Amino acid sequence: MNNETEVQEQAGAAPVEETAAAVEVAAPSEVETLKAERDGLVDRLARLQAEFDNFRKREAKERVDFRDYAVANAVEQFLPVLDNFQLALKSQGSAEQLRTGVELILKQMEEALKTLGVTAVETVGAQFDPHVHEALGSVETSEHPDHQVLEEVRRGYRIKDKLLRPAMVKIAINHAQVND
Structure with a gap:
């Protein structure tokens, strides 16, 4: 050391x-x-x-x-x-x-x-949209286009872009248009 x-x-x-x-x-x-x-x-x-x-x-x-x-x-x-x-x-x-x-x-x-800010969902006369409509039944007709909403059974509502509840509707079935 x-x-x-x-x-x-x-x-x-x-x-x-x-x-x-x-x-x-x-x-x-x-x-x-x-x-x-x-x-x-x-x-x-x-x-x-x-x-x-x-x-x-x-x-x-x-x-x-x-x-x-x-x-x-x-x-x-x-x-x-x-x-x-x-x-x-x-x-x-x-x-x-x-x-x-x-x-x-x-x-x-x-x-x-x-x-x-709550609005009703457009129904009668509109084309059926499964995102805002719920089909309860259909009516065979040749007077209306296929899948057009004919009757509103229960009104649907949305707030702004959010669906609160769908509208319950009856829609037209037009076999003449379906076959074309």
Whole structure:
């Protein structure tokens, strides 16, 4: 080892014993730094997890509040219709007056749907479209084109581009056009 020490001293380096002692002294300081850094990261992780959990809870509450608001807004449109149905049931008028009242209520209901962006699916006279129509039956005829909607059994509705329910219809079967 003397030869190594002599070589290091000649090169201007510290002896091996002195370097090892310096490493031993520096190591506890570095370990403490790493422990402090680790503790800081663990604390940061715990805070981020708590923050994310709070965000998730807040987002779920906002979603419920928004749904309740949307439902309340839609229901508000139908309350006058409900009032008019109740008035119609209390009326003592003739059958014709009752029918006229119900027709007015129907128009009011259609207006409420319109304000909510709900539109009826086109049916009678349109070509049958399985995406928006549901065929309940067919009628053999030579007066109408094949697969033309002849009768609406139940009205279908959509809101913007989304189909809420298909229209139930009866369609024409024209064997003369099918064979051509």
